[in-house]
Amino acid sequence: MKKILFTIALAAGITSAKAQTNTIGIKAAYGITSLSGSSKDYTSVSHAAYQAGLMGDLFLADVVSLHPELLYTKQYFDATDLAKKSRDVDYINLPVTVRYHADGLYFEAGPEVNFALTAVDEDKNDVKNRDVTPVVLNYVVGLGYELPIGLSANIRYDGGISHTYKASAANDLGAGSLRASTFWFGLGYAFGGSK
Numbered sequence: 001m002k003k004i005l006f007t008i009a010l011a012a013g014i015t016s017a018k019a020q021t022n023t024i025g026i027k028a029a030y031g032i033t034s035l036s037g038s039s040k041d042y043t044s045v046s047h048a049a050y051q052a053g054l055m056g057d058l059f060l061a062d063v064v065s066l067h068p069e070l071l072y073t074k075q076y077f078d079a080t081d082l083a084k085k086s087r088d089v090d091y092i093n094l095p096v097t098v099r100y101h102a103d104g105l106y107f108e109a110g111p112e113v114n115f116a117l118t119a120v121d122e123d124k125n126d127v128k129n130r131d132v133t134p135v136v137l138n139y140v141v142g143l144g145y146e147l148p149i150g151l152s153a154n155i156r157y158d159g160g161i162s163h164t165y166k167a168s169a170a171n172d173l174g175a176g177s178l179r180a181s182t183f184w185f186g187l188g189y190a191f192g193g194s195k
Contacts, residue, residue: 020059021192025150028052029186033075035164039176042085047076049182051093057190063101067108070094075180077164085173087165089132090117095140095158104145112138112158131173136162138180150190158182 031049035042053071060066071093079085097110114136119128128134138161144154160179167174 020062020065022056022058023150023190023192024054024056025188025190026053027055027069027071027152027186027188029071029156029184031075031158031182031184033077033180033182035077035178036160036181037163037177037179039173039178042173042176042178043080044178045078045080047078049073049075049184051184053093055188055190057099065099065101067097067099067110068094069096073114075182077180084121086122087119087127087131087173088121089119089128089164091115091136092117095138097140097142104147105143106146106154107143108154108156109141110139112140114138131165133163133166136160136164136180138162142184144186146188146190150192152186152188152190154184154186154188156184156186158184 029051032046033049034046035044051071051073053069055069057065057067073091073093075089077087091114093112093114095112097108099106099108116128116132116134119132121127138158140156140158142154142156144152146152159181164178164180165173
């Protein structure tokens with residue numbers, strides 16, 4: 001009897017998971033970014049940020065999906081002392097969130113790994129190897145809404161776990177605990193429509 005009940009439950013779970021449509025899509029986002037934390041003589045100024053790339057949804061259950069993304073991101077970390085301490089950094093971001101779907105509305109949370117590609121100061125000098133942490137770990141939380149045709153909009157907070165700058169960086173950039181803090185406003189399109 002237990003085997004029969006287990007088989008029925010397993011079949012129901014598989015059927016439920018298959019009732020959802022796994023998708024791949026594109027997205028773009030506008031962000032407002034700054035550095036939180038403390039560092040000697042550094043006061044962060046908010047600046048625009050941009051990202052674009054690919055996204056996907058792999059449904060694990062009827063209302064739960066795994067949502068990986070591959071994004072190219074431009075972030076501008078500005079300080080009040082712009083000439084000495086501001087840095088423009090390009091990243092490849094790999095967030096992987098778990099999404100809970102309630103009709104078109106969804107909530108998401110998960111980790112993100114960021115790989116620094118380039119970094120320059122205000123004079124366009126290459127400071128990537130000197131100043132910037134090459135691999136940064138962040139966390140992501142957000143909510144959004146997806147239409148049945150696949151169009152979506154979301155708001156997301158992307159907070160730093162790792163320090164943005166190396167501890168040995170020049171100009172006291174790595175002497176404190178500066179971490180990225182960004183609010184993103186995104187638009188996406190899932191090919192084939194949503195669930």
